[in-house]
Amino acid sequence: MAQYEAVIGLEIHVELKTNTKIFCTSATEFGVDPNAHVCPGCMGMPGVLPVLNKQVVEYAIRAGLALNCTIADFTRFDRKHYYYPDLPCNYQISQNYFPIAKNGYVEIETEKGKKKIGITKAHMEEDAGKLVHQGNIATTPYSLVDYNRAGMPLIEIVSEPDIRTPEEARAYAEKLRSIIQYTGVSDCRMEEGSLRCDVNVSVRPVGTTELGTKTEIKNLNSFKAIQKATEYEIERQIDILEEGGSIVQETRTWDDNKGITISMRTKEEAHDYRYFPDPDLVPLVIDREWVESIKATLPELPDRRKSRYISEYGLPEYDAIILTQTKETADYFEDCLKVFPNPKTVSNWIMGDLTRLLNANNMEISECKIKPQQLAEMLKMMDRGTISGKIAKTVFEEMFTSGKDPGTIVKEKGLVQISDEGAIAAIVEEVIAKNPKSVEDFRNGKDKAIGFLVGQVMKASKGKANPALVNKLLREKL
Amino acid sequence: MQLYQMTARELHRRIVNKEVSAVEIANAVYQRIETVDEKIKAYITLLKERALERAGAVDAKIAAGEEIVPLSGIPIAVKDNVCMSGVRTTCASKMLYNFVPPHNATAVEKLEANVAVLLGKTNLDEFAMGSSAENSAFFVTKNPWAADRAAGDGSAAAVAAGEAICALGSDTGGAIRRSAAFCGLVGMKPTYGAVSRYGLVAHASSLDQIGPITRDVTDCALMLNAICGHDSRDSTSVNLSVSDYTEYLINDVRGLKIGVPKEYLGENIEPEVREAIEAATEKYSSLGALVEETSLPHTKYALPAYYLIAAAEASSNLARYDGTRYGYRAENPEDVLDMFIRSRSEGFGEEVQRRIVLGTYVLSEGNYDTHYLEALKVRTLIKQDFDRAFEKYDVLISPTAPSPAFKIGEKAGDPVQMYQSDICTLPVNLGGIPALSIPAGFVNGLPVGMQLMAKPFNEGMLLRTAYSFEQNTPHHCKYPEL
Ligand SMILES: [Zn+2]
Numbered sequence: 001m002a003q004y005e006a007v008i009g010l011e012i013h014v015e016l017k018t019n020t021k022i023f024c025t026s027a028t029e030f031g032v033d034p035n036a037h038v039c040p041g042c043m044g045m046p047g048v049l050p051v052l053n054k055q056v057v058e059y060a061i062r063a064g065l066a067l068n069c070t071i072a073d074f075t076r077f078d079r080k081h082y083y084y085p086d087l088p089c090n091y092q093i094s095q096n097y098f099p100i101a102k103n104g105y106v107e108i109e110t111e112k113g114k115k116k117i118g119i120t121k122a123h124m125e126e127d128a129g130k131l132v133h134q135g136n137i138a139t140t141p142y143s144l145v146d147y148n149r150a151g152m153p154l155i156e157i158v159s160e161p162d163i164r165t166p167e168e169a170r171a172y173a174e175k176l177r178s179i180i181q182y183t184g185v186s187d188c189r190m191e192e193g194s195l196r197c198d199v200n201v202s203v204r205p206v207g208t209t210e211l212g213t214k215t216e217i218k219n220l221n222s223f224k225a226i227q228k229a230t231e232y233e234i235e236r237q238i239d240i241l242e243e244g245g246s247i248v249q250e251t252r253t254w255d256d257n258k259g260i261t262i263s264m265r266t267k268e269e270a271h272d273y274r275y276f277p278d279p280d281l282v283p284l285v286i287d288r289e290w291v292e293s294i295k296a297t298l299p300e301l302p303d304r305r306k307s308r309y310i311s312e313y314g315l316p317e318y319d320a321i322i323l324t325q326t327k328e329t330a331d332y333f334e335d336c337l338k339v340f341p342n343p344k345t346v347s348n349w350i351m352g353d354l355t356r357l358l359n360a361n362n363m364e365i366s367e368c369k370i371k372p373q374q375l376a377e378m379l380k381m382m383d384r385g386t387i388s389g390k391i392a393k394t395v396f397e398e399m400f401t402s403g404k405d406p407g408t409i410v411k412e413k414g415l416v417q418i419s420d421e422g423a424i425a426a427i428v429e430e431v432i433a434k435n436p437k438s439v440e441d442f443r444n445g446k447d448k449a450i451g452f453l454v455g456q457v458m459k460a461s462k463g464k465a466n467p468a469l470v471n472k473l474l475r476e477k478l
Numbered sequence: 479m480q481l482y483q484m485t486a487r488e489l490h491r492r493i494v495n496k497e498v499s500a501v502e503i504a505n506a507v508y509q510r511i512e513t514v515d516e517k518i519k520a521y522i523t524l525l526k527e528r529a530l531e532r533a534g535a536v537d538a539k540i541a542a543g544e545e546i547v548p549l550s551g552i553p554i555a556v557k558d559n560v561c562m563s564g565v566r567t568t569c570a571s572k573m574l575y576n577f578v579p580p581h582n583a584t585a586v587e588k589l590e591a592n593v594a595v596l597l598g599k600t601n602l603d604e605f606a607m608g609s610s611a612e613n614s615a616f617f618v619t620k621n622p623w624a625a626d627r628a629a630g631d632g633s634a635a636a637v638a639a640g641e642a643i644c645a646l647g648s649d650t651g652g653a654i655r656r657s658a659a660f661c662g663l664v665g666m667k668p669t670y671g672a673v674s675r676y677g678l679v680a681h682a683s684s685l686d687q688i689g690p691i692t693r694d695v696t697d698c699a700l701m702l703n704a705i706c707g708h709d710s711r712d713s714t715s716v717n718l719s720v721s722d723y724t725e726y727l728i729n730d731v732r733g734l735k736i737g738v739p740k741e742y743l744g745e746n747i748e749p750e751v752r753e754a755i756e757a758a759t760e761k762y763s764s765l766g767a768l769v770e771e772t773s774l775p776h777t778k779y780a781l782p783a784y785y786l787i788a789a790a791e792a793s794s795n796l797a798r799y800d801g802t803r804y805g806y807r808a809e810n811p812e813d814v815l816d817m818f819i820r821s822r823s824e825g826f827g828e829e830v831q832r833r834i835v836l837g838t839y840v841l842s843e844g845n846y847d848t849h850y851l852e853a854l855k856v857r858t859l860i861k862q863d864f865d866r867a868f869e870k871y872d873v874l875i876s877p878t879a880p881s882p883a884f885k886i887g888e889k890a891g892d893p894v895q896m897y898q899s900d901i902c903t904l905p906v907n908l909g910g911i912p913a914l915s916i917p918a919g920f921v922n923g924l925p926v927g928m929q930l931m932a933k934p935f936n937e938g939m940l941l942r943t944a945y946s947f948e949q950n951t952p953h954h955c956k957y958p959e960l
Contacts, residue, residue: 040581044798046574046679047561047583049712079794081841083818090797143814145802274841276850279683279791282713 003206004241006234007214008163008199010226012176013154014186015127015194016059022126022153023050023093030192034132034146042151044088049280052077056153057100057284059185060124061294063155064101066183066301067119067176071291075100076283077124080273085145086129094156096275098283099123106159106179107303108171109321117172118160127152149193161200161211166230170223173197174325178302182327190221197226201233203241212237213247217254217261229254233261305330313343322351328365332372339376340383349375353393357400369403370396378406390463391415419466421473424457427465428473431456442478450474481506482640483957486552486697489643493540493551500533500540500551503643504595507553511597511641514960517625519617520636522558522568524598529553532595539593548700550593555642557633558599559606560688561677562586569679570614571604573825574805583677584712585646585688585705592704597642600632604827605796606650606681609899611635612890613829620886621660622958623924627883630657634691637663638958644701645691650681651784652878652903654689655915659878659927662917662956664698664944665691667903669934670910671716674709682791683714685784685907694954695916695945699723702937718935726938729949732766735871736943741777742876742902751877754919754926758947759875765946772871774863776856780905783856785897786840787908790850792830793837799825832893857908864909868933873943876902878915878927902929914940917953925953 021028024041041048057075064071076098079091104119129150133140157176163169177188177195188195202214217233220226232254237247252261277283300308302324309320324330329350336346354375358365378399382392387410398409410416418424431453432439441449450471457470481489481503492498508526515521536551556562559569561579563586568574582590589596603613610628611619621627622639629635633645634657647654649667658665666689673688680686690701703724708717738759743752763769801807801821808820826834840849867874879899889896906913911934918928928947932939948954 040579043803045579045581045804046567046569046577046798047579047675047677048581049676049714051711051713081794081797083797083800083815085800085802085814088798088803090800091794272843274794274838274843274846276790276794276841276846280680280713 004203004234004238005206006164006230007161007202007204007211008165008169008230009161010159010163010169010172011198011200012157012159012173013196014063014157014180014188016056016153016155017184017186018053018055018059018153020053021151022053022056022124023151026151028152032148034144034148036148038147038150042088043147044090050093050278052281052284053153056124058294059153060100060122060155061286061291062183062298063157063180063185064104064122065291065295065298066179067101067104067106067122067157069101069104069119069122071286072098072100072102073286073288074098074283075286077278077281078275079278080125080275082271082273084128085143086131086147086150088129088147088150092126092128093278093281094125095123097277100286106172106175108168108175110165110167110171115162115168117162117168120158120160122155122157125154125156126150127154166227166234169199169230170227173226174223175302178325182299182301184299184327190223193221196221199226199230199233201230201237202247203234203237213249215247215249215261216251218251218264220254225254225256228259229261232259236261299327302330309343313337315343315347319344319347319351323347326365332365335372336376336379339373340379342379342383345379346376349379349396353396357397369401370399374399374405381406381410385419385466386410386417387415388417388463388467390458390467391417394463415464417466418461418464419469421469424461424465424469425473427457427460428470428477431460432477439478450478480510480640482510482643484643485693486549486643486700489552490546490548490550493536494546496540500536500595501530503551504530504533504553504597507597507640507642510639514622514639515641517620517960518622518629518635518639518641519619520555520600520629520632520639520641521598522570522601522616522632523566525565525596526598529595529597532590532593536593536595547592549589549644549704551595553595553597553643554589555597555600555633555636555645556586557602557631557645557647559602559648559679559681560586560646561679562596562599565599567599567679568616569605570602570611570616571826571830572615572806573799573822575615577805579677581677583688584674584709586677588705588707589646594704597636600636600645602631602633602653604830605679605792606648606653607792607829607833609653609656609896610884610886610889612886613827615827618886621883622960623662624883626885627924628660628886629883630660634658634661634663634665637661637691637693639960640957643693644697646705647689647691648678648681649687649689649903649907650685650788651900651907654691655878655903655913655927655929656900658691658915659917659925659929660883662925662953662958663691663693664695664914664916664954665689666698666702666914666937666940667906667912668702668706668937669716669912670907671714672718672912672935672937673705674707674712674715676709676711676715680791680795682788683795684791685788687907695941695948696724696727698914698944699727699941716935720938723938723941726941727945728942729946731762731943731946734762734767734873734943736762736767736769737772737867737871737874738769739772739774739777739867739874739876741774746880746898746901747877748881748921750921751879751881751926754921755875755877755928758918758928761947761950762875765950769875772867772874774860774867774874774905776859776863777905779856780860780908781897781901783853783860784900784904784908785836786849786853787857789833789837790840790853791837793834793841796826796830796834801825829893860905861909864905864911864931864933872932872939874931876929876931878902878929882921882924882926906931910934912937912940914944916944916947919953920956
């Protein structure tokens with residue numbers, strides 16, 4: 001059996017976080033009633049003309065710069081034609097001949113090390129609406145159209161076919177999302193469709209340079225799906241070639257339940273988009289000073305931030321990577337440090353308990369009720385010995401659900417650590433009296449028995465006893 | 479003289495002097511419509527109630543001693559490819575027979591701000607594709623000068639027949655100028671971008687322009703005053719510095735340099751038309767202008783380039799008419815593709831379909847470079863021809879159309895022959911320059927139009943040159959007998 005390698009390229013659509021649509025003043029708010037945010041313009045009414053939202057251009061430039069692209073001096077919009085009921089004009093205003101950004105790259109890191117993935121171009125375009133079928137698309141008696149999304153501003157980021165493995169594909173998508181999120185031009189919420197991904201896959205025998213026939217997997221809506229679908233598609237193509245078959249150039253869709261890709265349309269049905277310059281929009285000459293001023297406001301991007309966390313805070317690389325993956329997490333981390341400047345402790349809590357609770361509740365850090373100052377406050381209380389580590393966990397869970405200050409919770413629940421020797425000594429006496437067997441075991445040299453006794457003291461004190469004191473007093477008494 | 483035969487300027491004077499009320503004028507014009515429109519067929523939709531209300535508002539202003547602007551109370555017709563909020567806008571197509579837009583065109587908004595009395599929507603070739611209003615899906619508009627002849631469009635026919643005082647037209651390849659020429663009127667295509675296209679149903683976006691059709695040059699200036707200006711809703715709209723075009727109504731062409739491009743007087747121009755233009759240029763010479771022959775060498779490529787560009791843009795602009803959101807939808811479609819195909823096949827007429835097919839072909843892979851881009855290159859050459867000419871001349875003169883209004887049905891079976899009737903006007907659209915058509919004489923009782931062209935944003939020069947001619951010739955004083 002020949003050895004194969006895959007050649008993979010990604011096309012990622014990112015929805016920009018502007019207040020109004022790209023060519024009209026309709027709102028971009030998500031989750032409203034169908035067709036609540038439409039106007040004659042984004043409905044393709046006769047006679048209405050597109051007027052470009054300047055914010056979109058600024059955001060596209062911002063994203064382009066963050067992706068190490070060259071920003072065009074001259075850019076223009078083209079019409080891309082295809083018939084579909086969710087596309088009001090039956091052409092999409094996009095860019096083909098003169099995209100706003102070109103020739104960038106993103107650096108990814110997998111188990112095999114660092115690698116640069118080229119970015120061919122990033123261009124601006126409008127989104128289409130959404131069809132709502134009554135059940136299955138094939139059997140639906142009628143379909144409804146929601147044009148709220150029509151005219152939402154997008155940038156489409158096209159990678160070079162530099163990606164070789166499904167892991168790299170996923171790492172690239174994750175890194176790209178991270179960078180875009182840092183720039184603040186998009187939320188990149190895959191579940192809300194503000195980041196959508198198409199993957200182009202072909203395979204070829206190792207050692208050859210000619211590209212194999214590629215297929216395109218459309219609309220992958222999670223990073224896991226990007227990896228799984230790419231894995232499946234590579235195997236499928238290799239199997240076909242191994243059996244002497246040939247790959248059909250086609251568009252495929254990923255069935256997440258079955259874990260397979262399915263053919264949508266073949267090249268014979270492929271579109272001729274008939275691109276031509278949109279005569280309703282004037283070409284743009286991009287002012288260099290404008291680009292420079294946008295560049296000046298770019299935040300510290302994930303790679304730089306990660307290096308700084310290692311050098312400045314002495315964090316392990318693993319921590320630095322996790323903490324800088326999203327800007328929200330990194331900001332959260334640094335906000336904590338302002339109050340409680342112990343990076344490793346803060347990092348442990350964010351990567352540990354906080355992440356666990358967020359995941360369990362399917363939440364983003366931005367939705368978390370615990371403000372960074374509150375977490376830091378709690379860590380300070382722990383540091384001062386006001387609360388034990390064990391109490392801290394209880395307090396933390398309570399903070400997570402109620403959003404209350406740690407001090408308030410400790411007061412309300414009477415969780416202050418008992419460090420009064422007399423009070424603890426009394427409990428210790430009681431425990432020793434109640435557990436003669438364990439006392440016996442300990443005195444016979446079974447050192448493990450003391451752990452049980454400590455546990456009993458803690459239990460009796462409802463976890464409030466200072467564990468170090470408990471240990472000390474127990475050993476003294478025994 | 480009847481009220482409906484007067485110019486806007488004259489009616490304004492009478493309204494201000496309280497010799498006549500705006501309601502009386504509106505009633506006189508609607509009376510005229512009731513009498514003659516059966517014969518002329520200029521209107522698709524009439525808005526009598528709304529119009530009389532507007533006229534009443536003007537009279538109330540007069541009664542209150544308020545000042546009014548020149549177009550207040552003036553009955554104006556609007557071509558039915560210009561959107562009026564709440565009024566059906568059909569483009570003379572089955573596709574939009576029931577389409578009621580929620581928005582006003584900027585030009586309409588501006589006229590309404592002047593309290594003009596908008597009478598109704600006039601007939602046209604379907605989606606403004608054609609040269610005679612024969613391609614209307616509804617009916618053919620007749621020429622008020624000869625009922626068996628084409629009018630060009632309903633806006634010009636309405637003004638000529640006394641069914642409107644002024645009109646809004648649209649000009650993609652010459653419709654305003656050609657219709658004005660066929661009907662013995664003044665029609666101007668302003669510089670591309672001078673009048674907002676917002677609300678004009680697009681035919682070919684880079685060529686379309688809204689403009690006035692009027693009885694005389696003065697009214698043309700008044701209409702321009704009302705409709706020109708920058709509009710933030712149209713990215714191709716520009717800001718003109720001119721605030722009052724009537725300042726260019728100067729009866730003096732002494733020293734003006736006029737070029738007569740020989741390509742516009744070639745063998746495809748009917749001899750009588752050529753004679754009328756030659757007589758007109760002699761008139762200019764006698765008035766002290768310097769007239770000489772010149773050349774625009776790329777003129778012969780204008781027609782094919784124009785039809786490629788116009789069809790390409792039209793195929794794109796008309797893609798939205800698919801039966802999904804508004805307009806005509808085929809009955810009981812099997813699926814969405816069937817709905818698209820049948821709605822478009824049943825909703826669009828033959829000429830529109832012909833251009834969509836041509837445009838789709840022109841833009842398709844493999845043809846884009848060889849057809850569309852080549853046409854754009856020709857367009858640049860034509861612009862350069864004009865640039866060079868206007869380095870030397872203030873104005874260029876040509877016939878507006880190769881012949882007076884042709885017989886209805888005469889060219890209907892031969893699209894290429896029909897396209898030929900625009901050979902003098904469409905280079906202007908390719909060049910984006912302003913041009914005006916003015917009556918230059920009569921041939922066998924039919925008006926002949928003369929086209930004046932100027933460099934971009936020099937509408938004032940056109941007005942001055944046309945006004946001088948008008949003041950020294952009798953052609954604009956004639957009315958068709960109906
Ligand atoms: Zn809108």
